[in-house]
Amino acid sequence: MQYSVTDKDGNQYGPVDLITLKKWVQEGRVLPDTIVTDNLSSTNVAASQMPELGGVRPINPYENVAAPPSSFSQYPRTDGEMPNQSKKTRLWAILFWLGLGVLAAIFTRSGGLIVSGWNIFDAFKAKSEKDPNGGLCIGVAVGGFLLILIWTIFKNQAAPNS
Secondary structure, eight states: OOEEEEOTTSOEEEEEOHHHHHHHHHHTSSOTTOEEEETTTTEEEEGGGOGGGTOOOOOOTTTTSOOOOTTOOOSSOTTSOOTTOOOOOOHHHHHHHHHHHHHHHHHSSSHHHHHHHHHHHHHHHHHHTTOTTHHHHHHHHHHHHHHHHHHHHHHHHHSOOO
């Protein structure tokens, strides 16, 4: 006997023999609601209604998936982190704001201190949010603040009072 299979999009495959049709069932290409046509009698029937196929059952996409490790924990975790969360860092933002602070220090009287002070706040926030480079962010922000502070003091001493 020869059979043809019609998928849910209306595409027809075949004709194939019963052995090939059973193989397609095992591969998950033929599902319980797949329409199978007997080419000899031109009858259409759902694959689940064909005793020749031995009871087509839905494919379980999780049957070959390994169980989660024993250390797996559901949300929320006690350490505040989410599993598989990508580790983003604010280091580039800290460096960007440090650069703006330097520019503000060069062109204004105390703008650099304001910008770099905010940068320190952002660095401590990064550390509290478990940023992998949180400590480095704090070091860069505080170091930048101190350099801008020294620059501002010398600049303001050298500038004539207006």
